[in-house]
Amino acid sequence: MPEREGNLEALGSLIHGFGVLADPMNIAYMFIGITLGVLIGVLPGLGGANGVAILLPLTFSMSPTSAIIMLSCIYWGALFGGAITSVLFNIPGEPWSVATTFDGHPMAQKGHAGEALTAAFTSSFFGAFVAVLLITFLAPVIAGFALRFGPAEFFAVQLLTFCSFVGMGSESPFKVLCAMMLGFALAAVGLDSVTGELRMTFGSVELLRGFDFLIAVIGLFGIGEILLTMEEGLAFKGKSAKINAKVVWETWKSLPRYWVTAIRGSIVGCWMGITPGGATPASFMSYGLAKRFSKNRQNFGNGEVEGVVAPETAAHAAGTSALLPMLTLGIPGSPTAAVLLGGLLIWGLQPGPLLFVEQKEFVWGLIASMYLGNIAGLIVVLTTVPVFASILRIPFSIIAPVIVVICAVGAYTVHNAFLDIVMMLVFGVVGYVFKKLSYPLAPLVLALVLGDMAESSFRQAMLVSQGDLAIFWSNPLVGSIVTLALVMLFWPVISALLRKRQSRQDGGTEVIPVK
Amino acid sequence: MEHGTQNSDPVVSNRTMEIVVAGLFALVAIVVMADSVRVGNGWGSDGPKAGYFPFYVGLIMLVSSLATLAVNIWRHSGERTAFVEKHQLALVLQVLVPSAVFVALTAFLGIYLSAVLFIAFFMHWVGKYPLKTILPVAILVPAGLFVMFEIWFLVPLPKGPVETMFGF
Numbered sequence: 141m142p143e144r145e146g147n148l149e150a151l152g153s154l155i156h157g158f159g160v161l162a163d164p165m166n167i168a169y170m171f172i173g174i175t176l177g178v179l180i181g182v183l184p185g186l187g188g189a190n191g192v193a194i195l196l197p198l199t200f201s202m203s204p205t206s207a208i209i210m211l212s213c214i215y216w217g218a219l220f221g222g223a224i225t226s227v228l229f230n231i232p233g234e235p236w237s238v239a240t241t242f243d244g245h246p247m248a249q250k251g252h253a254g255e256a257l258t259a260a261f262t263s264s265f266f267g268a269f270v271a272v273l274l275i276t277f278l279a280p281v282i283a284g285f286a287l288r289f290g291p292a293e294f295f296a297v298q299l300l301t302f303c304s305f306v307g308m309g310s311e312s313p314f315k316v317l318c319a320m321m322l323g324f325a326l327a328a329v330g331l332d333s334v335t336g337e338l339r340m341t342f343g344s345v346e347l348l349r350g351f352d353f354l355i356a357v358i359g360l361f362g363i364g365e366i367l368l369t370m371e372e373g374l375a376f377k378g379k380s381a382k383i384n385a386k387v388v389w390e391t392w393k394s395l396p397r398y399w400v401t402a403i404r405g406s407i408v409g410c411w412m413g414i415t416p417g418g419a420t421p422a423s424f425m426s427y428g429l430a431k432r433f434s435k436n437r438q439n440f441g442n443g444e445v446e447g448v449v450a451p452e453t454a455a456h457a458a459g460t461s462a463l464l465p466m467l468t469l470g471i472p473g474s475p476t477a478a479v480l481l482g483g484l485l486i487w488g489l490q491p492g493p494l495l496f497v498e499q500k501e502f503v504w505g506l507i508a509s510m511y512l513g514n515i516a517g518l519i520v521v522l523t524t525v526p527v528f529a530s531i532l533r534i535p536f537s538i539i540a541p542v543i544v545v546i547c548a549v550g551a552y553t554v555h556n557a558f559l560d561i562v563m564m565l566v567f568g569v570v571g572y573v574f575k576k577l578s579y580p581l582a583p584l585v586l587a588l589v590l591g592d593m594a595e596s597s598f599r600q601a602m603l604v605s606q607g608d609l610a611i612f613w614s615n616p617l618v619g620s621i622v623t624l625a626l627v628m629l630f631w632p633v634i635s636a637l638l639r640k641r642q643s644r645q646d647g648g649t650e651v652i653p654v655k
Numbered sequence: 656m657e658h659g660t661q662n663s664d665p666v667v668s669n670r671t672m673e674i675v676v677a678g679l680f681a682l683v684a685i686v687v688m689a690d691s692v693r694v695g696n697g698w699g700s701d702g703p704k705a706g707y708f709p710f711y712v713g714l715i716m717l718v719s720s721l722a723t724l725a726v727n728i729w730r731h732s733g734e735r736t737a738f739v740e741k742h743q744l745a746l747v748l749q750v751l752v753p754s755a756v757f758v759a760l761t762a763f764l765g766i767y768l769s770a771v772l773f774i775a776f777f778m779h780w781v782g783k784y785p786l787k788t789i790l791p792v793a794i795l796v797p798a799g800l801f802v803m804f805e806i807w808f809l810v811p812l813p814k815g816p817v818e819t820m821f822g823f
Contacts, residue, residue, distance in 0.1 A: 312723065312726075313719075314719040314720070314722040314723045314726075315719075315723060317715055317716070317719040318677075318680045318716055318719045318720050318723065321684070321712050321713070321715050321716035321719070322680070322683065322716065324708075324709070324712040325683065325687045325709060325712050325713065325716065328687075328708070328709040328712065332694075332705040334702075334705070335694075335699075335704065335705045337694045337695075337704075337705035338694075339690060339691075339694055339705055339706070339709065340686070340687065340690045340709075342690075363754070366750060367747050367750060367751065370746050370747055370749065370750045371739070371743045371746055371747050535782060537777060537778055537781040537782030537784070538774075538778055538782060538784075538792055540750060540777065540781075541753070541754075541757075541770075541773050541774040541777040541778070542774060542792075542796050544750075544754050544757065544773070545757070545766075545770040545773065545774065545796065545797070545800070546800070548757070548758065548761065548766065548770075549766065549800060549804065549812060552766065552812060552813060553804070553810050553812070556811070558761065558762055558813060561758050561761060562758055565751075565754060565755060565758055568751075568754075569751070572747070573672070573676060576672075576738060576739070577669070577672060577673055577676055577738075579676075595708045598708060599702065599703045599707065599708065602702070602703050602707075603702040603703065607698055607703070
């Protein structure tokens with residue numbers, strides 16, 4: 141039974157990983173990381189990716205294991221923190237908590253903020269826990285498997301990610317494609333690393349650097365969000381959160397009712413985190429599914445607990461499982477995972493299948509910290525919400541300029557470039573217009589993040605086959621991934637055809653609604 | 656219509672905005688394709704040229720934007736819904752214009768002093784706060800950022816003549 145042996149080996153390695161965490165300093169870093177992360181998640185525009193990037197230099201003096209524990213805990217904290225602003229202020233601190241605002245904020249408006257937050261944190265924890273279990277048992281298997289991957293397989297995985305945006309998005313597929321291609325085009329700006337050729341710089345030295353996804357994220361989500369909030373007429377009032385042991389206990393008692401939603405959310409999240417669709421689309425997809433299958437469908441958007449559970453489990457499961465492809469394949473599943481990958485490279489660790497062979501202690505220390513970090517996170521957020529909420533219960537005419545300033549600081553620190561602050565503002569206006577016309581922002585950002593990587597794996601694959609696209613069907617593995625990607629891409633057409641056929645089969649008989 | 660409040664004159668309709676944005680996408684797509692052709696979108700002696708991948712990115716963008724364009728030109732249903740109403744636009748500009756001025760000032764005064772001016776102006780103009788509320792916020796927030804970035808994290812932010820005067 142090789143599978144059983146594999147699982148036992150994973151458990152053994154995990155126990156060893158917990159041993160790494162026995163160092164009290166590592167536990168301290170864990171709590172510092174969580175607290176910083178919640179703060180970062182709470183402040184709009186100072187996202188997880190940005191926060192990790194800014195704090196990366198702080199960790200250079202630590203051992204790689206301690207450093208990654210602290211950085212990943214900032215990441216967990218940011219995932220938790222996003223929910224606080226979504227529920228209390230209707231402003232998602234992070235793009236993946238946008239879907240949480242749909243029901244979380246109405247709950248807060250009705251005076252159920254404590255319940256909404258408890259539900260959000262608990263489901264976040266649940267989603268993360270499922271994802272960590274998945275990582276524990278799947279990562280070693282995938283790492284072993286991925287040792288055989290070539291550029292065509294890597295490109296196929298990325299293609300699948302992008303095609304699932306088109307097939308699964310609620311927006312017009314053409315708009316999804318436009319936004320995504322804009323991301324790829326922006327990613328291509330600057331020096332082409334293969335040929336050394338300058339692309340789309342039009343003689344500008346500033347454009348040589350290309351467009352950084354962090355600037356785009358800060359502008360699109362930070363500034364764009366402020367403009368949208370402002371447009372709604374300064375209706376930016378925070379709701380107070382009374383969280384005490386009684387509210388937490390009462391909410392916990394009611395949560396097992398949503399076990400189906402939570403498990404479905406975790407599955408969607410894990411899938412989107414690994415593919416790597418990321419936490420943002422995962423949260424939307426899970427929300428959409430919960431709405432479709434819920435008995436209280438009409439109550440969604442008016443403060444339904446299920447509408448909080450669904451996006452939060454998915455977002456946290458995706459955010460956590462995004463580290464699986466990063467560790468095993470070297471493909472970051474999310475923008476923040478991309479920054480963490482940058483950190484690994486700085487410490488001289490090469491992410492990818494070999495990491496599990498060569499850096500056992502590091503990998504299993506990190507995985508063990510995911511278990512403890514999420515428990516620590518749950519404790520920290522449940523006890524400190526009133527503190528964070530009171531920082532934020534400040535009128536919009538004070539917080540708006542402060543957020544703009546923090547966004548500007550964040551944009552500047554990415555490359556120490558003034559032009560980036562200007563670009564941030566431009567992206568803000570773009571974000572505002574896109575939001576209003578329902579052009580999706582997530583595929584744009586992800587294309588910007590993965591653009592270079594997708595292009596280089598595509599070019600390498602083409603180089604291997606001398607330009608023959610048949611390489612993408614050259615073996616069953618790559619062939620099935622690419623075929624699945626194409627099914628996803630044309631899903632809007634396929635589902636329309638299926639519906640047509642279905643209605644023709646029904647052949648004129650009147651459809652009687654089933655009660 | 657839902658937005659039946661006062662001053663709700665639409666500045667621009669959704670349909671017009673859809674057409675403009677789709678048109679801009681088509682324009683960007685053409686620029687991307689043209690530049691890809693410039694650097695070479697075919698096969699070089701040592702593999703795909705620099706414009707090989709971006710050319711198709713531009714092509715897909717062009718086709719999708721033209722599809723959106725066509726849908727909106729033929730469909731007239733969105734004609735009456737407003738993209739933005741007059742009072743909404745005024746509110747948006749209330750944030751956007753001062754932010755743009757703040758960014759421009761950063762180039763000359765550094766980020767800290769510009770932040771003080773920006774926060775103070777915004778609180779006075781939009782929030783109508785008294786000076787005793789404005790001053791602590793406008794000074795303490797940038798000061799806090801200064802401590803956090805320059806001193807704790809050792810991340811230098813743009814500084815101007817005033818900071819130079821104090822020896823930073």
